[in-house]
Structures are given as structure tokens and as C-alpha cells.
Amino acid sequence: MKWSSKLYTTLIFIFLFAPIVILLVFSFNEAKSLSVFSGFSFRWYEELFSDEATLESLKNSLILALSATVISTVMGTVAALGIYRLRKKWYRALLNTVTNIPMINPDIITGISMMLLFVFVGRMFSASTSLNFWTMLIAHVTFCLPYVIFQVLPKLNQMDGDLMEAAQDLGCTPFRAFFKVTLPEILPGIITGAIMAFTLSLDDFVISYFTSGNDFQTLPIRIYGMTKKTVTPKMYALATIIFFVTLALLLLNNLVDNDDSRKLREKKKKSKAELLEE
């Protein structure tokens, strides 16, 4: 790299990381100040871990993200299989457009539009509150689905179609052929899709804000509430923990990814051999 390129990238990375570094540093500040560092302490971490409402919201976020991930991954994979086998061009194009909508639409529109539906249905049944955990789960599944579908679909298109046919010619039931041949082939796409769904769900604020009731508060909604008042470095402590956990997950994912593709290749070879033996 030329020195000018190096300088440029360095400046960009300083811009990208300065706020994060400041956050990390001030989470260990002894005093309440967010701009003058007076001494090192774990005070804010202690306060964070005794803040039950925040811990509760973290638990809620994890429950919601896990549920949304499982549902959207299964439904999205099945949908991708369906789209892949679809021969009607217009139906394919229509599904493609509809699937794009939640990704392109501003979050606030997705949130508002679903909220209107839920409120309307709630009124029809004259429920006192129409927004709760379930409406939030529906919203999260809806905005996660496109990411799963668009991760799995390319893997299906890359797949050697003859393999599936060969498996069935050799006596596999379609069901068995799917688990023996197709699934291992598209698994990396499913895993990436699931990880994307999980992180998107965990991170989402805007859509959750419009579709959540009072009974179920997620972490981003809790953070929003906290930043409405004056903020203590407690929130910085929380951000620091989130940062390191996500960083660890990111690195782990990279490791698994490399490992996975190697294993997958071996597995593929094996299953091909198995098929030939049968």
C-alpha cells in the first residue's frame, strides 16, 4: 500500500473507533463524569450487575432473539427450497420483490405498519393491549426471514442438481435425500443466515419500539429509556461488555467458518462415497 492509502485508512479507522475506545475507557472511570477521567474503578460494572431491570431486559432480548432465529431459520430455509424449485417465473419474481420489502423499507415504516395491523386486530377482539411478546416475535421473524432466504438461496443455486437426483435414483426417499445430500450442501448458508437473524434481532431497536408492549422490554428499548434521562457510565459498562461478547462471537464465527468448510468438504466426499456404496 502507498503511504497516502495507509494514512487515509488510518484516519478512517480512527474516526470509526474513537467513540468505541472512549466508551471503553470511561466505563472504568471512577467518577460519574463521561468526559474527565479521574481514576480506574469497576464501580459501574458492579452497579450494572445489581441493576435488575437491565439484566431482565438482557434475558428478554436473548429469549426473543433465539425464538426469532429458530423460527425464521426453519421457515426461511423451507421457503428457499420452495423458491428454488419454483418454475413459474412470475411467482418467483413476486416472491423476490416481497422478500426485499423488509430489507429496503425504512425500519420505522416496517415497525409502524405492523403496529397498525396488530392494533387493528386487537381492536377487533377488543383487547385492552394489543402489543406484547408475541407481536414483537412476529415482527422479528418477519424482518429476519429475508436474510435467511437470501443466504440459503445462492447455496441451493450453486448445488449440483444431479446429486439429489442420483440419491433418489439409488433409492433414497426425497426426505432422506434432503438430509443426506441437500442439507450438508446448504448448511453454511443456513448457519450464516441464522447468525445474521440472531444479531439483527438482538440489535433491533426501531421495529421493537413500535411493536412492543409494556410487559416485555428488550435491551435496546431499555437503553433507549436510560438515555432519555442523564446517563451514568453504567451504560458504558454495558456497552463494553456487549462489545467484547460480540467481538468474541465474531472471532469464534470466523474460526468455526474455516473449520466448517473443511469438515464439510470431507463430509461431502464421504456422503458421495456412501451413496455409491449403497
Next chain:
Amino acid sequence: MQKKEPRLNGGRAGALLAPYSLWSLIFILVPLVFVAYYAFTDESFRFTTENITRFFTATSNLKADDGTVSEVRTYLVIFSRSFKLALISTLICLVLGYPMAYIMARAKVRTQKTMMTLVMIPMWMNFLIRTYAWMTILQDTGILNNFLTGLGLPVVRIIGTETAVVIGMVYDFFPYMILPIYSIMAKMDVKLLEAARDLGCNGFGVLKRVIFPLSLPGVISGVTMVLIPSISTFYISQKLGNGKFFLIGDAIEGQYIANNLHFAAAIAFIMMVILLVFMGVFRYLTSKVVSGGE
């Protein structure tokens, strides 16, 4: 697509698609219809255009910096401000992000991977927290001003200005500009660039005639991915603009909190229509540029 025609189990596509088709009909399409339905009805769900009229005619008093008060169309001012700030932020992201994507795409493969991860890491931080961090940096008694006064320089007042809102938008959405441009550029055929050079193009000529037209799809998705969240944001403006610069998102959120769902839907509906038209025109113009360049 040159797929082998007799796809296996083609007949079962319907059964596999049924759950998702139903889901996307009920939870993607029907809600959008509901936005229009609410926008054009009143509290008792009778047809009305009042919400739309209110959007275009509602007035309020705007106090200028010099203290003079003038009557303005509230929502038209909010809309044009949202578009102005979002367009400025998008432009800054493009100008800063394009060279970055180019440098990344030309780097060694290992360096590319590391840089990708570094660009993505800030995205893993919740945007509420990222925005809040900027607030503490830019405050009058914040870290930036502490630093400046330490150097004997005067205090700069950024928080509560449009500049602060733009900084927040650029910071929060910057990776969305870099990543799509980078992924297009990384796939670009180096031989094309060499050929252009061999045929007598200078550095700038290669950039203008080869690299830029080829990277345009990346630019389009980058612009889309920065512009749309910038226009519709409602947190950045509250925190960094000190609530002085209401944006469309703030207007929708305010009406939602006040439980004026029909008017909130009307604002959302108008925003959706304008965005659709805007993106349509943008795509048309950029496709013209591409075909004109060839």
C-alpha cells in the same frame, strides 16, 4: 438461467412455499395496506383526506437564530430538513467511503479480510450507544472541547447543531456505504484496468471510464443503504440535535406516542411514496449514466 429443466420434485414447490407465502402476505403486504388505510381514515375509520391535508397545511412558528419569528408549514419544513441532512450525510459517506473501498479492494487478500472485519466491528455496537457516545464527545463540556481547551483553543459548539446530526448519521451508517462498493470492486477484473491503461488511459481516465461505471451498482446500493436510514432516523436528531431539529422519524414517533395513529400513518405513507419516487428517479438516472458511458 441455464438450469436443467426437469427439476426434482418441482410439484412440491407449492407445499414448501405455502407457509412463507402466507406469512409474507399477512405480515409484509397487509401491514403496508394498513398504512394507507389508516392514512386515509379518521378515528372511526371513515374515509377522509384530512390527515394528508393536515400534513401539507399545518403551520407553526419557527424562531430563527436572530430571534425573528415566522410562520412556516411545520411538516414541509421537517421533510425538507430530513432530506437535506440525509443527502448531505450520504454524500459525505460516499466521498469518504469510495476511496476507502477502493483501497480495500486493491489490498492483499489477508489485509482485505482484516479491514473488512474492522469496518464491520462498529456495526456490532447498538446504534443507540454509538450515537450516545458521540453526544458525550461533542458536548460543550465534552471530550472534544476538553481537548481543545487543553491546547488553549476556543470551545466549539457542535451539539445541538445540524452539523452534529450529520456527524451522527455519517458515523452510524458509514459501513453501509463502504461494504457494497468494496464487494463490487473486489470482484472487478484487474485485466480490464490494465487494458484501459495499455490503450492509453491515464489514472484518472481509468477511474472515470472503467472503475466508476463498473462500481456503480455498489454505489447505488451504498447510497440506498445510507440514505434510507438517515431520512427515517428518530434517535440521532433527538440526541445530537438536542431536539431542535425534528426529522420525519421524530414526527412519526411523536404522533405514535400521542396515540394519533392515523396521522402517524399519513406521515409514514407520504414518506414511503416520496422515497419510492426518489429511488426510482435515482436508479433511472444512474442507469442512464452507465449506458451513456459505454
